[in-house]
Amino acid sequence: MATNKVIVIGAGATGSFITHDLASRGFDVTVIEKGNIIGGTSGKFHGMLHSGARYAMNDVKAAQESIMDNKVISEIAPFCIENTGGMFIALNDEDLSFKSKFEEGCKQSNIPIESISTESALKEEPFLNSSIKAAYKVPDKVINSFKFITSLLLTSKRESAKILLNTEVVDFIREGNQVKGVKIKNNNNGQVSELKADLVINASGAWASKLINDRLGIKSIEMILSAGTMAVINRRFTKHIINRLREPSDGDIVVPFFNDSIIGTTAFIVDDPEKFDVDKEDISFLQKSGSEMVPILANYPVYRYYAGVRPLIAIGENEDSRKATRDFKIFDHSATDNLNGIVSIVGGKLSTSRIMAKEIGDFISTKLNSKEESKTDKIKLYWPQINNENLDEMSKSLSVDKGFLSEMINESAGKTYSDMYSNALDVLYSRMLFN
Numbered sequence: 187m188a189t190n191k192v193i194v195i196g197a198g199a200t201g202s203f204i205t206h207d208l209a210s211r212g213f214d215v216t217v218i219e220k221g222n223i224i225g226g227t228s229g230k231f232h233g234m235l236h237s238g239a240r241y242a243m244n245d246v247k248a249a250q251e252s253i254m255d256n257k258v259i260s261e262i263a264p265f266c267i268e269n270t271g272g273m274f275i276a277l278n279d280e281d282l283s284f285k286s287k288f289e290e291g292c293k294q295s296n297i298p299i300e301s302i303s304t305e306s307a308l309k310e311e312p313f314l315n316s317s318i319k320a321a322y323k324v325p326d327k328v329i330n331s332f333k334f335i336t337s338l339l340l341t342s343k344r345e346s347a348k349i350l351l352n353t354e355v356v357d358f359i360r361e362g363n364q365v366k367g368v369k370i371k372n373n374n375n376g377q378v379s380e381l382k383a384d385l386v387i388n389a390s391g392a393w394a395s396k397l398i399n400d401r402l403g404i405k406s407i408e409m410i411l412s413a414g415t416m417a418v419i420n421r422r423f424t425k426h427i428i429n430r431l432r433e434p435s436d437g438d439i440v441v442p443f444f445n446d447s448i449i450g451t452t453a454f455i456v457d458d459p460e461k462f463d464v465d466k467e468d469i470s471f472l473q474k475s476g477s478e479m480v481p482i483l484a485n486y487p488v489y490r491y492y493a494g495v496r497p498l499i500a501i502g503e504n505e506d507s508r509k510a511t512r513d514f515k516i517f518d519h520s521a522t523d524n525l526n527g528i529v530s531i532v533g534g535k536l537s538t539s540r541i542m543a544k545e546i547g548d549f550i551s552t553k554l555n556s557k558e559e560s561k562t563d564k565i566k567l568y569w570p571q572i573n574n575e576n577l578d579e580m581s582k583s584l585s586v587d588k589g590f591l592s593e594m595i596n597e598s599a600g601k602t603y604s605d606m607y608s609n610a611l612d613v614l615y616s617r618m619l620f621n
């Protein structure tokens with residue numbers, strides 16, 4: 187059994203899955219997150235568990251990884267997924283000219299797609315633009331990232347991982363060319379302390395490059411910070427996620443996220459993942475683009491908008507972030523920067539977080555001489571199930587009155603995730619991370 191101490195910086199989808207992967211292999215893991223659950227990009231995205239079809243035309247590896255993890259994540263965490271399915275629709279002749287490229291890309295990436303008649307598409311989705319010229323069904327799904335990441339962390343905790351939320355890595359412990367741990371600040375009380383480890387994994391998403399550049403002088407990670415805005419309409423009009431049949435571009439997705447419709451997105455480069463402005467014109471642009479696919483969206487106000495930052499790897503001189511790969515890369519700083527004890531992982535998608543975790547887990551196991559293999563494709567993630575038998579025990583463990591808990595469970599039964607009681611229960615369960 188491996189007993190090496192590993193620190194993971196960042197509890198977004200990437201860091202949380204790495205924590206689970208390593209803890210289930212027997213490593214002594216601590217994950218450190220400066221904010222709360224889904225404070226980073228993993229809380230500011232479209233909410234899709236990608237089939238990969240969106241990337242099949244130009245980014246085959248990312249597309250193949252997406253369909254693989256789409257299947258596995260649906261098996262291990264069904265409680266946070268709605269199997270909406272996805273539809274790609276052509277609205278004009280230019281979109282139609284992508285048919286063969288789309289079909290070929292999906293075939294090459296093993297993504298099962300189905301060409302359907304425009305009549306059946308409109309029958310299934312009566313709010314679609316009635317002049318659509320072609321339609322395909324793809325296995326896109328919707329994922330609730332709060333539940334997904336909370337369940338990864340709860341599972342990791344049961345595997346003995348330590349979870350430090352609201353705790354920031356402010357510096358590294360370095361001796362010569364060896365990183366020996368991190369200096370952390372408790373963001374609740376400002377207390378600073380040290381944590382030693384055999385290996386530190388930098389999984390801090392859009393912050394990854396700046397963190398190690400500022401604190402360790404490492405310049406080998408080149409990233410593109412590509413922000414994207416999403417506009418939300420407080421009604422749901424489609425069963426499927428609707429995608430425009432064309433190269434990934436601005437305003438080409440409508441996601442039925444539980445009771446809402448999320449229209450996405452844009453792509454603009456930012457310098458700092460926490461300091462950038464959303465252009466208000468993008469909001470009306472998104473509503474206009476979304477309503478080209480689902481016209482009724484034009485009749486409802488945008489009730490909120492938000493923006494996230496894609497932590498993309500920069501390859502070559504690619505300045506257009508739409509064309510940058512959605513694949514990921516592991517940086518072994520002992521090879522690139524002559525600094526041992528630290529590894530970074532950058533890029534990918536929330537939808538491919540399991541494969542990312544497995545690959546870096548394999549890499550680290552080799553580095554630390556462990557023979558334990560990844561088991562995360564088979565481990566069902568933990569999500570609390572409360573019933574009459576364990577109501578007493580759960581009310582004690584959650585510090586909630588038994589009658590109140592029972593009422594919340596009855597009220598939320600069979601409802602969607604956007605229901606008030608279901609959301610409150612999700613947040614309540616996340617408190618188990620602190621027990």
Ligand SMILES: Cc1cc2nc3c(=O)[nH]c(=O)nc-3n(C[C@H](O)[C@H](O)[C@H](O)COP(=O)(O)OP(=O)(O)OC[C@H]3O[C@@H](n4cnc5c(N)ncnc54)[C@H](O)[C@@H]3O)c2cc1C
Nearest residue numbers: 196198199200220226227228232234355391414494536537
């Ligand atoms: C507009 C948009 C739409 C997208 N849509 C989708 C989609 O539909 N499906 C999909 O699969 N992907 C989508 N993505 C991509 C996906 O959201 C990201 O790839 C993924 O969430 C990145 O996860 P992460 O864990 O690497 O980063 P994050 O979620 O950002 O996690 C990094 C964490 O590190 C923490 N951190 C940073 N510095 C420190 C420090 N010093 N100490 C401690 N903690 C620190 C941060 O607080 C943060 O929580 C989208 C992205 C964008 C921007």
